[in-house]
Amino acid sequence: MTLANLLSESQIIPEMASTERWEAIRELVNRLVESGKIEKSDSEDVLESIRQREETMSTGIGCGIAIPHASSSKVSEVVAAFGRSTVGVPFESLDGEPVNFIVLFVVPKDQFQTHLRTLAAIAKFLNDKTVCEELSKATSSIGILQVFENRSTRA
Numbered sequence: 001m002t003l004a005n006l007l008s009e010s011q012i013i014p015e016m017a018s019t020e021r022w023e024a025i026r027e028l029v030n031r032l033v034e035s036g037k038i039e040k041s042d043s044e045d046v047l048e049s050i051r052q053r054e055e056t057m058s059t060g061i062g063c064g065i066a067i068p069h070a071s072s073s074k075v076s077e078v079v080a081a082f083g084r085s086t087v088g089v090p091f092e093s094l095d096g097e098p099v100n101f102i103v104l105f106v107v108p109k110d111q112f113q114t115h116l117r118t119l120a121a122i123a124k125f126l127n128d129k130t131v132c133e134e135l136s137k138a139t140s141s142i143g144i145l146q147v148f149e150n151r152s153t154r155a
């Protein structure tokens with residue numbers, strides 16, 4: 001599985017409307033509902049799983065990147081959404097800076113190794129400054145997806 005395989009055009013928000021952390025997380029979960037990756041009736045449970053994880057420690061890892069994630073019995077496979085904010089979203093990041101790129105993913109319950117591999121692959125992928133520059137310059141969901149496809153890393 002590659003990161004590009006986790007995303008489709010419908011799971012990408014090229015300019016997020018949200019201006020705060022919880023609103024951004026909800027916007028991305030809603031995108032997963034709209035794209036058919038999560039049932040609408042399960043969205044609050046998924047949000048609660050992510051909220052519990054975020055309250056342990058913010059997933060804003062610094063350098064303008066946040067990777068909110070959780071495991072949930074409401075998904076049967078790894079699902080993900082990507083959002084970009086050119087203005088930045090305050091995320092209680094480790095470096096105190098707002099985030100511009102948010103990758104939210106949910107892993108099926110009890111798939112600990114998959115969870116760790118997915119998290120590590122996303123962090124490694126977004127840690128590449130060239131990738132971040134290309135994501136910043138992309139003008140659409142398709143353009144963002146092409147960056148993921150052209151520079152995909154195994155998850």
